Amino acid sequence: MSLQKIYELIDSKKQSYIERLHKAVSIPSVSADASLRPKVVEMADFIVSEFEKLGAKMEKRDIGSHVMNGVEVPLPPIVLGQYGNDPAKKTVLIYNHYDVQPAKKSDGWDSEPFELVVDEKDRMLGRGVTDDKGPLMGWIANLEAYKEAGVDFPVNLLMCFEGMEEYGSEGLDDLIVAEANRYFKKADCVCISDTYWLGTRKPVLTYGLRGVSYFNVTVEGPSADLHSGVFGGTVHEPMTDLIAVMASLVKPDGTILVPGIVDEVAPLTKDEDKLYDNIDYSMDDLKQAVGGEINVYDSPKDTLQHRWRYPTLSLHGIQGAFSESGAKTVIPAKVTGKFSIRTVPNMTAEHINKCVKEHVEKVFASLNSKNRVSVECLHSGSWWISSPFHWHYTIGAKAVKTVYGVEPDLVREGGSIPITLTFETALNKNVLLLSMGRGDDGAHSINEKLDVENYVNGIKLFATYVDELSKSELK
Ligand SMILES: NCC(=O)N[C@@H](Cc1c[nH]cn1)C(=O)O
Ligand SMILES: [Zn+2]
Numbered sequence: 144m145s146l147q148k149i150y151e152l153i154d155s156k157k158q159s160y161i162e163r164l165h166k167a168v169s170i171p172s173v174s175a176d177a178s179l180r181p182k183v184v185e186m187a188d189f190i191v192s193e194f195e196k197l198g199a200k201m202e203k204r205d206i207g208s209h210v211m212n213g214v215e216v217p218l219p220p221i222v223l224g225q226y227g228n229d230p231a232k233k234t235v236l237i238y239n240h241y242d243v244q245p246a247k248k249s250d251g252w253d254s255e256p257f258e259l260v261v262d263e264k265d266r267m268l269g270r271g272v273t274d275d276k277g278p279l280m281g282w283i284a285n286l287e288a289y290k291e292a293g294v295d296f297p298v299n300l301l302m303c304f305e306g307m308e309e310y311g312s313e314g315l316d317d318l319i320v321a322e323a324n325r326y327f328k329k330a331d332c333v334c335i336s337d338t339y340w341l342g343t344r345k346p347v348l349t350y351g352l353r354g355v356s357y358f359n360v361t362v363e364g365p366s367a368d369l370h371s372g373v374f375g376g377t378v379h380e381p382m383t384d385l386i387a388v389m390a391s392l393v394k395p396d397g398t399i400l401v402p403g404i405v406d407e408v409a410p411l412t413k414d415e416d417k418l419y420d421n422i423d424y425s426m427d428d429l430k431q432a433v434g435g436e437i438n439v440y441d442s443p444k445d446t447l448q449h450r451w452r453y454p455t456l457s458l459h460g461i462q463g464a465f466s467e468s469g470a471k472t473v474i475p476a477k478v479t480g481k482f483s484i485r486t487v488p489n490m491t492a493e494h495i496n497k498c499v500k501e502h503v504e505k506v507f508a509s510l511n512s513k514n515r516v517s518v519e520c521l522h523s524g525s526w527w528i529s530s531p532f533h534w535h536y537t538i539g540a541k542a543v544k545t546v547y548g549v550e551p552d553l554v555r556e557g558g559s560i561p562i563t564l565t566f567e568t569a570l571n572k573n574v575l576l577l578s579m580g581r582g583d584d585g586a587h588s589i590n591e592k593l594d595v596e597n598y599v600n601g602i603k604l605f606a607t608y609v610d611e612l613s614k615s616e617l618k
């Protein structure tokens with residue numbers, strides 16, 4: 144009965160939840176841009192103030208500074224919070240991130256990325272709406288809904304929100320390990336809402352993530368950019384060398400060419416292969432999500448296995464290269480190629496680093512170039528896999544069934560939330576990944592969106608999840 148009352152309240156407050164998300168989106172908390180670091184801190188303050196209005200005890204933990212493009216920059220704080228401390232209640236630790244990926248209207252957005260708009264299809268558009276400000280605002284709305292409905296919040300809540308997830312979660316590992324037996328001691332389980340449905344129709348519970356190792360390869364030679372008419376063909380050009388190195392990493396069909404990378408990949412067993420037979424996913428879902436028929440594999444099974452359980456290598460960009468419109472005839476003096484490898488069981492960061500370094504140096508040596516090359520791993524986060532048969536997943540599935548009327552699909556995700564494994568190992572507690580958005584939300588892309596329907600149902604899902612958790616025997 145009380146859940147029904149909360150659902151009705153959530154429906155009636157929809158507009159105010161959109162307005163709160165609007166405020167959050169308008170703060171460009173881009174962790175990868177040092178000049179926007181004050182905005183990331185402003186976003187932390189916004190979260191603290193919203194939770195404090197509801198009576199939560201919040202604090203900001205300073206975790207020092209880091210060096211970005213040669214400059215020392217303060218890291219944004221980790222926001223910790225506590226809502227309720229009743230020994231008779233279960234305690235869940237929730238994690239979200241309040242930083243976002245970079246976005247510019249000129250990237251191809253139809254609207255200003257840092258101004259939320261609701262379109263004619265009732266979709267909210269703006270950077271971070273689905274990754275991860277919508278889910279974070281969803282937790283605020285959940286607390287508020289219980290309070291306004293006059294229903295006692297059924298569990299104690301511990302909170303951990305970071306502002307560096309999109310840049311490798313710098314500084315968070317150490318804090319989690321240090322606080323595992325202090326601030327986080329009472330947590331019975333961990334819930335992370337930073338994943339998406341596989342498609343657009345069916346909710347999911349996610350029990351696996353890939354890891355990520357991100358690399359910079361820099362080639363430099365001349366002391367300054369050169370005129371290609373004067374020096375072209377008479378000097379070794381950094382860009383030509385870099386393109387040769389980048390082209391040696393991966394084939395157009397996605398095959399990784401770095402020797403040794405796949406050596407540690409766990410073999411696919413027959414039982415694991417069977418798990419892919421009944422997943423509700425079609426080639427049309429892929430086509431819709433990417434906006435074109437550009438599939439490498441012809442079956443959903445191969446597509447999902449290469450998204451979830453095989454490593455992939457993606458090329459992201461070249462810093463220092465000419466990239467404006469027009470026709471500048473320049474030979475860039477120093478260029479940095481960026482690529483990342485998504486990792487899977489049982490790959491290790493040490494082995495990947497070694498393979499990449501050896502390969503890049505060997506390829507570069509074969510070019511007989513007089514330029515210089517260097518390879519750097521910017522960050523690496525581990526893959527994570529859990530059991531979808533744990534009691535925590537059972538209550539998650541019950542909550543999904545109550546809100547959506549269907550059993551969730553049990554899925555893995557190709558993306559990474561590096562801190563998931565740290566929570567699991569440091570706290571020795573189960574982690575559930577509870578998704579709010581859909582597979583076509585376009586996280587990290589242009590026109591990132593979150594359907595209003597998913598936002599509202601996501602808030603109901605969080606409300607139902609804490610209710611289920613309060614009734615659980617934790618086994
Ligand atoms: N929603 C999770 C997510 O987007 N994670 C990022 C993490 C990351 C790692 N390096 C940069 N970002 C991802 O790309 O998977
Ligand atoms: Zn992201």
Ligand SMILES: [Zn+2]
Pocket residue numbers: 240274275308337
């Ligand atoms: Zn995210």
